[in-house]
Amino acid sequence: MLDTHEQQDLKEFLVALFGNQAQGWPMNEGVFNLTYELVQESSSCSDLMDLVPSPHAYFSNPMSWMKKQAREIFLRALKDRKDHYVICLKASAVKMVRQFQMAAAGV
Numbered sequence: 001m002l003d004t005h006e007q008q009d010l011k012e013f014l015v016a017l018f019g020n021q022a023q024g025w026p027m028n029e030g031v032f033n034l035t036y037e038l039v040q041e042s043s044s045c046s047d048l049m050d051l052v053p054s055p056h057a058y059f060s061n062p063m064s065w066m067k068k069q070a071r072e073i074f075l076r077a078l079k080d081r082k083d084h085y086v087i088c089l090k091a092s093a094v095k096m097v098r099q100f101q102m103a104a105a106g107v
Helices: 004-018 020-024 029-049 062-078 086-104
Strands: none
Touching (some): 004 029, 004 086, 029 086
């Protein structure tokens, strides 16, 4: 059973992701488990996003930019902390919204 603080934290996260429809969802074990699944699913996408270089500035030297990007990509991959990109979470959320609605309804 989630305590009040955990329910509030979970609700804030889901409202940021799904919008106001999540305001009415009960923060129960089913919704928590789906949230855990959503974060797990989005983690592989977030790992891949670390490999995407930033946009090239028009006035910069392309070879210098490419070397710098390669270094930055490598260093991001070495980080201990795993960040999730919002776009990855939102993509997973779109796929799972019906599951969340059903869990919130107790189905």
